[in-house]
Amino acid sequence: MNRLERMRQRMQEDKIDAYVVLRPENGRYLSGFTGGEATLIVTLDKAFLLTDFRYIEQAKEQAPDFEIVKTGHDHFLTLVEIGLQSKRVGFEGDFITYSDYGKLRQSFLQSELLSLPSFVNDLRSIKDEQEINLIRQAVRIADDAFAEVLKTIEIGQTEQEIGLNLEFFMRRLGANGGSFEFIIASGNRSALPHGTASPKQVQAGEFLTMDFGAIYQGYCSDITRTIFLGEPTEKQREIYALVLEAQRAGIAAVTPGRTGKEVDAVARKIIEDAGYGEYFGHGLGHSVGLAIHEGPNFNMREERVIEPGMVVTVEPGIYIPDWGGVRIEDIILVTENGCEVLTKAPKEFIILE
Numbered sequence: 583m584n585r586l587e588r589m590r591q592r593m594q595e596d597k598i599d600a601y602v603v604l605r606p607e608n609g610r611y612l613s614g615f616t617g618g619e620a621t622l623i624v625t626l627d628k629a630f631l632l633t634d635f636r637y638i639e640q641a642k643e644q645a646p647d648f649e650i651v652k653t654g655h656d657h658f659l660t661l662v663e664i665g666l667q668s669k670r671v672g673f674e675g676d677f678i679t680y681s682d683y684g685k686l687r688q689s690f691l692q693s694e695l696l697s698l699p700s701f702v703n704d705l706r707s708i709k710d711e712q713e714i715n716l717i718r719q720a721v722r723i724a725d726d727a728f729a730e731v732l733k734t735i736e737i738g739q740t741e742q743e744i745g746l747n748l749e750f751f752m753r754r755l756g757a758n759g760g761s762f763e764f765i766i767a768s769g770n771r772s773a774l775p776h777g778t779a780s781p782k783q784v785q786a787g788e789f790l791t792m793d794f795g796a797i798y799q800g801y802c803s804d805i806t807r808t809i810f811l812g813e814p815t816e817k818q819r820e821i822y823a824l825v826l827e828a829q830r831a832g833i834a835a836v837t838p839g840r841t842g843k844e845v846d847a848v849a850r851k852i853i854e855d856a857g858y859g860e861y862f863g864h865g866l867g868h869s870v871g872l873a874i875h876e877g878p879n880f881n882m883r884e885e886r887v888i889e890p891g892m893v894v895t896v897e898p899g900i901y902i903p904d905w906g907g908v909r910i911e912d913i914i915l916v917t918e919n920g921c922e923v924l925t926k927a928p929k930e931f932i933i934l935e
């Protein structure tokens with residue numbers, strides 16, 4: 583079954599006549615159109631892709647299963663012209679703006695509108711072979727860029743320079759760009775789980791956390807490595823070893839049939855039992871694909887069950903204010919019996935002199 587067929591099967595199950603797609607990743611997933619600026623309407627027997635004159639030729643080429651409709655500035659006016667008689671219309675309630683919702687309401691005056699935010703994301707959560715191959719490439723680019731950047735890091739360099747080098751290596755290795763704003767956080771800043779690269783210089787005696795990833799043909803990778811500059815103390819070694827132990831246990835716990843909550847609990851328990859539970863304040867991981875953060879997750883609330891074909895990160899961390907922090911993140915592919923770790927960058931404590 584292709585993606586559109588899977589979508590329609592799901593629509594029939596949920597008794598939806600039409601679904602309006604605005605989120606670019608969802609549009610790309612269903613149609614193949616990479617232009618971003620499109621509205622898709624999928625019914626049980628038709629599929630429209632609405633876009634403006636800049637993208638018409640590209641859309642015809644990339645989205646052969648869709649009828650391409652040229653729009654003006656307002657896609658919703660075109661919806662009225664198409665004149666679909668739909669009873670129940672789904673849309674991405676987590677993405678549409680308040681003003682666009684008003685227009686959508688006007689376009690479907692006779693219809694029941696249903697906010698079904700995870701409708702397409704649920705399809706996207708199980709990756710097909712083509713997607714897995716692209717993610718593998720995005721991961722490999724990030725792994726190789728990490729190996730390259732390690733050779734260039736020096737005391738006195740700024741976090742921003744390190745981030746720039748990482749991006750340079752990734753692009754030279756074929757990335758279309760970075761998959762998010764990199765986190766490059768050293769010393770006390772490594773206690774900031776989302777400390778983006780700053781002008782701070784890296785110093786001896788500090789952790790350096792690098793969280794980054796590549797986009798390759800639309801697909802994201804996401805990796806974190808924490809390294810050390812100079813000579814670590816006993817406690818610094820101990821915290822690194824603890825996060826690594828939790829990360830390995832989290833990976834070992836990934837098995838189809840378990841929930842995201844159960845996997846999170848396995849890694850979290852190791853950190854809690856060592857007395858650092860309060861310093862691990864985020865979820866264990868998230869799915870990755872066309873977007874850097876997708877569902878399902880590994881966290882304390884995730885009830886969804888793990889299935890083969892999901893691609894998820896495992897990224898525990900310990901962040902101690904005014905002291906520093908460690909996070910280690912890999913991407914895994916769920917298999918029939920467990921998982922395959924896609925990230926190949928080394929995880930043993932890397933200490934640069």
Ligand code: ZN
Pocket residue numbers: 793794804805806911
């Ligand atoms: Zn990350």
Ligand code: ZN
Pocket residue numbers: 804868895897911
């Ligand atoms: Zn992540």
